[in-house]
Every structure is written in structure tokens, then in C-alpha cells.
Amino acid sequence: MNKLLQKIVLTTLASSACLLPLATSPVLANPAENTYPHPTVDRYSEDHLPTYIRTSEYCETNRTRFSGVWTRRGHTPVYDAVWTDYNGDKYYGTVQVVENHDGLLTLTYRAGHNTGYYRVRYDTRDSISGTWRADNGSLWGSLTAAVDL
Numbered sequence: 001m002n003k004l005l006q007k008i009v010l011t012t013l014a015s016s017a018c019l020l021p022l023a024t025s026p027v028l029a030n031p032a033e034n035t036y037p038h039p040t041v042d043r044y045s046e047d048h049l050p051t052y053i054r055t056s057e058y059c060e061t062n063r064t065r066f067s068g069v070w071t072r073r074g075h076t077p078v079y080d081a082v083w084t085d086y087n088g089d090k091y092y093g094t095v096q097v098v099e100n101h102d103g104l105l106t107l108t109y110r111a112g113h114n115t116g117y118y119r120v121r122y123d124t125r126d127s128i129s130g131t132w133r134a135d136n137g138s139l140w141g142s143l144t145a146a147v148d149l
Contacts, residue, residue: 050147052071053069053079058143059139059141061138068084077100094109103122119132125149
């Protein structure tokens with residue numbers, strides 16, 4: 001197991017820190033209890049997805065803040081993500097758009113053993129906000145983000 005993966009696993013096990021979910025601000029911080037939908041290739045418009053997203057996230061469960069940088073893989077709905085927690089530790093994973101309907105996006109994330117989903121909306125052409133939740137329900141929060149098309 002490489003050292004980065006060991007660090008992610010150990011950190012995840014050692015602390016129940018709010019590592020990933022891209023949950024951010026102005027919306028209610030506890031998203032709907034529904035699980036995210038299965039990916040549907042024809043539901044997103046790849047021409048309208050941002051190429052780069054910078055997030056500011058808040059974990060309601062642990063009352064901590066963290067940030068993220070998501071970089072889109074070519075013209076796919078998949079983003080390579082790096083989250084930085086309040087201690088400066090970095091966590092790597094992926095985020096995938098599974099639904100894009102009139103500016104309302106549902107995304108799934110995976111980082112180490114953590115998985116979950118985001119529900120976000122475009123506030124303006126340059127920003128999004130929404131909530132996130134871990135699949136196991138133990139972590140949730142909110143996010144705001146600046147986007148570059």
C-alpha cells in the first residue's frame with residue numbers, strides 16, 4: 001500500500017474528521033435523506049460543466065471547515081479532487097456528476113473509504129452552493145464554490 005493511501009486510511013480511521021463531502025453553505029446543512037441516483041450518462045451536458053471548481057466546505061457533524069479543488073478530466077463528468085482539512089492535511093479522491101438538470105447538480109464522491117453525494121445549484125454563472133452527505137449518514141455539511149467554465 002503506498003504511503004499516501006496509508007495516510008488517508010489511517011487518518012480516516014484515527015479521526016472522524018469531516019474529510020470530504022462537498023457540502024457548503026446557504027442551503028440547509030442536512031440534505032435530504034434520499035440516496036443519490038445511479039449514474040446516467042445522457043443526463044449531463046458536458047458543454048456546461050465547469051473545468052475547475054474551488055470549494056469552501058463546512059462539516060456540520062464535526063463543526064470544521066475544509067477546502068477542495070476539483071479538476072475536470074477532459075470532457076467527462078469526472079473530477080479529480082483534493083481536499084485540505086483545517087490541519088493542512090490533504091485527501092485525494094474523485095467527484096462525478098451523475099445528474100445535471102437545469103442547473104441543479106447531483107454529484108457522487110469517493111475519497112479513500114469515504115463515499116457520499118453532493119446536491120448543488122448554480123447561484124450565478126461563476127458560483128455554486130449546496131449540501132453534502134456521507135453515504136453512511138455519519139457526516140454532512142454545506143459548501144460554496146467558485147467555478148471556471
